[in-house]
Amino acid sequence: PDFAAALDGAPAGANTIVISHSPDPFVDMPHGPALMLAGHGHCGQVTIPLIGRPIVPLVNKRFACGLIQEHGEQMYVTAGIGTSMIPVRFLNPPEIVLITLRYADAN
Numbered sequence: 001p002d003f004a005a006a007l008d009g010a011p012a013g014a015n016t017i018v019i020s021h022s023p024d025p026f027v028d029m030p031h032g033p034a035l036m037l038a039g040h041g042h043c044g045q046v047t048i049p050l051i052g053r054p055i056v057p058l059v060n061k062r063f064a065c066g067l068i069q070e071h072g073e074q075m076y077v078t079a080g081i082g083t084s085m086i087p088v089r090f091l092n093p094p095e096i097v098l099i100t101l102r103y104a105d106a107n
Contacts, residue, residue, distance in 0.1 A: 003030050015101075023063035023077045026070075036075040037099075038063075043079035047091040 003018070007030070010016050015034040020026075023038035043065035044053030056064045068075045081094040 003028065007033070023068070023075060024060055026063060026068065026073070026075045027060065029073060029075075031071075031073065034074070035099075035101075036073070038075060038077045039080045041065075041077075042083060042089070042094075043077070043092055045083055045086070045089050045092055049091070053092070 003025075006018070007016060018029060018033045018036040020036060020038045022040040023036070026036055026038070029036055041056050041064055044056045046055065047053050053064055062068070063075070063077055065077050065079060068077065076097065076099065078097045079092060079095045081096060083089060
């Protein structure tokens with residue numbers, strides 16, 4: 001994604017949220033957006049005890065699921081409610097996420 005174009009016109013210091021289908025672009029996200037939301041891999045769809053998620057269709061496997069915090073930036077990757085390619089989930093339940101944003105005074 002072209003983050004510069006997407007964020008063009010946002011006031012400096014504005015709390016912005018980036019929504020991306022895939023979490024992979026998180027590494028290229030410029031400093032500034034308060035949060036990135038993503039999905040894509042359904043958190044792997046299948047989790048095998050002691051092995052983990054054998055199939056995660058992402059370049060950055062560490063972005064498979066949940067809250068990721070790196071270098072002062074935050075991203076939440078949801079499992080979503082669907083599946084892809086193989087219509088099955090195992091030990092990886094669907095989820096609908098409710099994120100509550102609150103204003104925090106900088107002072």
